[in-house]
Amino acid sequence: VANPIDDRIEAITQLLRRGGRGERDLQELAGLAADVPTAELRYLVQSIPGPHAAILFRVLPKGTALAVFEDLSAGEQADLIAALRSTEIADIIEGLDPDDRAQLFDQLPASVADRLMVGLGVDERRMTTAVLGYPRDSIGRYMSPEFVTIQQSATVGEALQRVMARIDEAETIYLLPVVDGSRRLQGVVGLRRLLATDRGALVGTVMREATTALAVAPREEAARRFLAAKLLAMPIVDDEDRVVGILTYDDAVDIIDEEDAEDVARQAGSERFAGSYLAAPIWRVMRSRIVWLLVLAVSAILTVQVLELFESRLEQVVVLALFIPLLTGTGGNTGNQAATTVTRALAVGEVRVRDLPKVVWRELRIGFLLGLVLGAIGFVIASFVYGPPIGAVIGLTLVSICTMAAVVGGVMPIVAKKVGADPAVFSNPFISTFSDATGLVIYFSIAALVLNLS
Amino acid sequence: VANPIDDRIEAITQLLRRGGRGERDLQELAGLAADVPTAELRYLVQSIPGPHAAILFRVLPKGTALAVFEDLSAGEQADLIAALRSTEIADIIEGLDPDDRAQLFDQLPASVADRLMVGLGVDERRMTTAVLGYPRDSIGRYMSPEFVTIQQSATVGEALQRVMARIDEAETIYLLPVVDGSRRLQGVVGLRRLLATDRGALVGTVMREATTALAVAPREEAARRFLAAKLLAMPIVDDEDRVVGILTYDDAVDIIDEEDAEDVARQAGSERFAGSYLAAPIWRVMRSRIVWLLVLAVSAILTVQVLELFESRLEQVVVLALFIPLLTGTGGNTGNQAATTVTRALAVGEVRVRDLPKVVWRELRIGFLLGLVLGAIGFVIASFVYGPPIGAVIGLTLVSICTMAAVVGGVMPIVAKKVGADPAVFSNPFISTFSDATGLVIYFSIAALVLNLS
Numbered sequence: 001v002a003n004p005i006d007d008r009i010e011a012i013t014q015l016l017r018r019g020g021r022g023e024r025d026l027q028e029l030a031g032l033a034a035d036v037p038t039a040e041l042r043y044l045v046q047s048i049p050g051p052h053a054a055i056l057f058r059v060l061p062k063g064t065a066l067a068v069f070e071d072l073s074a075g076e077q078a079d080l081i082a083a084l085r086s087t088e089i090a091d092i093i094e095g096l097d098p099d100d101r102a103q104l105f106d107q108l109p110a111s112v113a114d115r116l117m118v119g120l121g122v123d124e125r126r127m128t129t130a131v132l133g134y135p136r137d138s139i140g141r142y143m144s145p146e147f148v149t150i151q152q153s154a155t156v157g158e159a160l161q162r163v164m165a166r167i168d169e170a171e172t173i174y175l176l177p178v179v180d181g182s183r184r185l186q187g188v189v190g191l192r193r194l195l196a197t198d199r200g201a202l203v204g205t206v207m208r209e210a211t212t213a214l215a216v217a218p219r220e221e222a223a224r225r226f227l228a229a230k231l232l233a234m235p236i237v238d239d240e241d242r243v244v245g246i247l248t249y250d251d252a253v254d255i256i257d258e259e260d261a262e263d264v265a266r267q268a269g270s271e272r273f274a275g276s277y278l279a280a281p282i283w284r285v286m287r288s289r290i291v292w293l294l295v296l297a298v299s300a301i302l303t304v305q306v307l308e309l310f311e312s313r314l315e316q317v318v319v320l321a322l323f324i325p326l327l328t329g330t331g332g333n334t335g336n337q338a339a340t341t342v343t344r345a346l347a348v349g350e351v352r353v354r355d356l357p358k359v360v361w362r363e364l365r366i367g368f369l370l371g372l373v374l375g376a377i378g379f380v381i382a383s384f385v386y387g388p389p390i391g392a393v394i395g396l397t398l399v400s401i402c403t404m405a406a407v408v409g410g411v412m413p414i415v416a417k418k419v420g421a422d423p424a425v426f427s428n429p430f431i432s433t434f435s436d437a438t439g440l441v442i443y444f445s446i447a448a449l450v451l452n453l454s
Numbered sequence: 455v456a457n458p459i460d461d462r463i464e465a466i467t468q469l470l471r472r473g474g475r476g477e478r479d480l481q482e483l484a485g486l487a488a489d490v491p492t493a494e495l496r497y498l499v500q501s502i503p504g505p506h507a508a509i510l511f512r513v514l515p516k517g518t519a520l521a522v523f524e525d526l527s528a529g530e531q532a533d534l535i536a537a538l539r540s541t542e543i544a545d546i547i548e549g550l551d552p553d554d555r556a557q558l559f560d561q562l563p564a565s566v567a568d569r570l571m572v573g574l575g576v577d578e579r580r581m582t583t584a585v586l587g588y589p590r591d592s593i594g595r596y597m598s599p600e601f602v603t604i605q606q607s608a609t610v611g612e613a614l615q616r617v618m619a620r621i622d623e624a625e626t627i628y629l630l631p632v633v634d635g636s637r638r639l640q641g642v643v644g645l646r647r648l649l650a651t652d653r654g655a656l657v658g659t660v661m662r663e664a665t666t667a668l669a670v671a672p673r674e675e676a677a678r679r680f681l682a683a684k685l686l687a688m689p690i691v692d693d694e695d696r697v698v699g700i701l702t703y704d705d706a707v708d709i710i711d712e713e714d715a716e717d718v719a720r721q722a723g724s725e726r727f728a729g730s731y732l733a734a735p736i737w738r739v740m741r742s743r744i745v746w747l748l749v750l751a752v753s754a755i756l757t758v759q760v761l762e763l764f765e766s767r768l769e770q771v772v773v774l775a776l777f778i779p780l781l782t783g784t785g786g787n788t789g790n791q792a793a794t795t796v797t798r799a800l801a802v803g804e805v806r807v808r809d810l811p812k813v814v815w816r817e818l819r820i821g822f823l824l825g826l827v828l829g830a831i832g833f834v835i836a837s838f839v840y841g842p843p844i845g846a847v848i849g850l851t852l853v854s855i856c857t858m859a860a861v862v863g864g865v866m867p868i869v870a871k872k873v874g875a876d877p878a879v880f881s882n883p884f885i886s887t888f889s890d891a892t893g894l895v896i897y898f899s900i901a902a903l904v905l906n907l908s
Binding site: 006039043046047164167168173174191192195196227228230232249250253257260261264265267268269270276277278282283285286289290292293294296297300301303304307308311314315318319321322323324325326328329330332333334336337339340341342344345348349350351352354355358359362365366369370373374377378381428429432433436440 | 460493496497500501618621622627628645646649650681682683684686703704707711714715718719721722723724730731732736737739740743744746747748750751754755757758761762765768769772773775776777778779780782783784786787788790791793794795796798799802803804805806808809812813816819820823824827828831832835882883886887890894
């Protein structure tokens with residue numbers, strides 16, 4: 001099936017690769033890019049090398065360029081900025097919202113950020129500085145300082161007038177923070193509620209309780225609360241309850257996207273790297289993986305040492321070696337299932353740290369039942385091929401390993417949370433390595449017992 | 455640190471466990487529950503047995519009860535419904551939005567759903583039926599049929615009048631679908647835009663292009679597009695472009711939450727189970743894990759057979775067995791890192807199926823570099839302890855296994871997507887098992903070569 005958009009994307013990639021930089025090449029490029037949707041342009045910019053992306057970027061109409069730029073992650077934006085000329089950069093920077101600009105500045109070398117800051121208008125600079133004043137990873141970095149508050153003592157009619165006066169500059173007008181005389185947050189009111197209410201009523205009588213966050217609060221916590229409550233916007237306050245900004249839902253979605261990507265990477269034992277997968281240099285992707293891979297490989301030396309302890313038993317019954325990958329693999333899988341379930345339940349608040357005893361008791365029973373099923377099958381198959389004594393060793397080991405792995409997998413994320421670490425730190429590979437070593441000890445102990453080895 | 459809310463939750467749990475059902479017990483319960491926030495009440499309902507949840511639910515004020523109920527997943531709602539009396543149920547059902555009601559009815563036994571449907575008012579019943587008319591897992595099931603459209607040919611003033619007339623019933627008024635005379639969708643316009651525009655202007659001149667979805671489209675696809683574009687609402691159309699409903703952002707967030715939970719579970723080789731972790735019966739959690747665990751254990755028999763092929767080599771050099779868990783574990787970790795990165799890149803659209811050759815080439819180089827680092831370290835350590843020949847075997851095997859595993863891990867999700875399967879189907883445990891078997895073949899081939907085994 002021919003897809004005209006795919007063809008255009010292919011043609012653009014080819015043209016850029018040919019390296020044509022003449023006036024006619026650029027015109028052809030502009031023509032090709034003209035009908036490509038923003039989402040596809042973003043994909044293109046993400047998947048081609050930086051210098052190519054910069055050339056493509058130059059031929060886009062200004063509005064389209066800004067829309068594409070806004071959709072990139074801060075890391076990708078920084079890469080693109082590095083490839084653009086300063087005059088081109090100034091336009092883009094001026095067009096960004098203050099909170100997005102702060103994100104970008106964080107990713108740029110300080111000297112570049114300072115230079116760009118100087119180029120901004122007074123208002124834009126003031127607002128960007130305000131956002132940059134909060135700690136990295138705090139929600140203050142993501143809020144918009146362009147908000148409209150209304151007075152508790154105002155009438156609904158006055159409030160609507162105020163909203164209409166600020167309609168062009170405010171980040172959102174659909175949810176409005178309500179404040180008292182000293183600018184302290186008292187509640188919020190939706191625009192819909194205002195519109196549906198008699199104009200003479202007082203705002204204080206129609207507002208409802210606000211879900212808020214401190215500007216210095218961790219971004220993930222605030223964004224999760226935001227999305228869990230399905231808010232349109234959330235007032236951000238200082239420690240005296242004064243409104244300092246507003247968080248809108250697009251910012252909350254961005255934060256959760258990034259946090260999820262981090263968690264997913266960490267579960268697989270890697271770090272996130274800045275930029276998109278296809279455009280990032282090989283060494284950057286490699287660096288994101290090597291540290292954990294090394295840590296895990298070094299911990300896996302434990303399994304070598306455990307096996308060395310049992311080397312004489314292995315020499316007596318070499319057939320025991322055949323089952324090592326099957327047994328450790330099954331233990332790892334069981335542990336990972338439990339860890340994944342509990343990590344998720346912790347993240348969405350279904351499980352709390354105080355539920356640890358309940359989780360142990362549940363996983364103990366679940367792991368034992370899983371082990372019974374697998375152990376019975378393992379006993380039958382292994383007995384048939386290698387005789388009942390080996391069958392008994394395999395069956396009993398599966399029951400023990402599954403029980404142990406399910407409990408360890410269920411407990412680890414809660415322990416991590418209890419000591420204040422990210423539950424995803426005890427990632428799946430970590431649990432696998434741990435259950436490998438423990439599982440081997442169980443295996444050879446049972447084998448020694450059943451087969452009467454010394 | 456004493457937390458008054460935690461104390462109350464503990465007291466509620468104790469009271470329910472004691473089994474007191476008298477008038478005074480219920481009054482005490484109502485008093486304890488009075489100041490507990492909705493989110494904590496939801497956690498309580500999720501973490502205690504169904505009959506206890508039903509008792510707690512009864513003593514909550516009607517508004518609070520509905521808020522808690524709305525925050526539960528459809529599966530949890532169905533569990534709770536099963537424990538409540540019919541008169542109590544009727545109130546809850548009537549209070550739900552038509553789309554949420556349809557989700558719940560899906561989880562209930564057909565006879566119960568039918569009975570509840572009869573109890574609804576004519577309008578509520580009509581709208582619920584409309585939503586239920588679309589296929590399961592289609593976005594039509596999640597849209598709201600309570601929307602306001604405006605005519606392209608209307609003036610902004612007329613449009614605002616129409617919005618004001620429907621302000622109480624519509625699901626949202628912040629984004630409005632614009633239609634022509636035959637009710638076909640022409641675009642959308644935000645309420646803010648309308649308010650900021652001269653009342654005499656025509657709606658057709660201020661509307662913008664709509665992001666839409668067909669009512670029969672898969673829910674995940676539509677919801678991902680929704681959140682990627684950070685929309686407030688999205689008109690849902692039939693195949694003649696007529697508006698049949700509107701999707702709001704809370705519905706999109708719910709869908710993505712569920713899909714993510716499914717993906718996360720599948721990555722770890724389990725299925726999602728209905729209900730919350732702590733309240734679900736043990737057998738339900740076990741059932742969600744046993745199938746994949748069995749499939750994986752049976753595939754792992756492959757590793758036993760591979761090792762059996764090399765049994766004579768193992769008997770000659772038993773020390774080779776010591777490294778099996780380390781080598782297979784490292785291969786599994788490398789493969790999972792690659793698979794996780796590529797699966798994520800596919801999900802967010804950074805990588806397309808046509809990028810397969812690029813991915814292979816990238817992972818080949820990344821895997822080789824990772825293997826070089828690990829192989830060098832492995833060579834040094836193993837040479838030192840077991841002599842240079844064993845060191846050489848371990849080093850060379852690590853290089854080969856890392857390269858192979860990174861490529862396999864990177865390719866699998868793309869192949870899955872190409873054949874129309876969920877990329878998460880080739881889950882991490884599956885890749886581990888595959889790379890275990892391949893890795894062992896590599897290991898013993900290199901060992902035979904270097905150590906001159908027969």
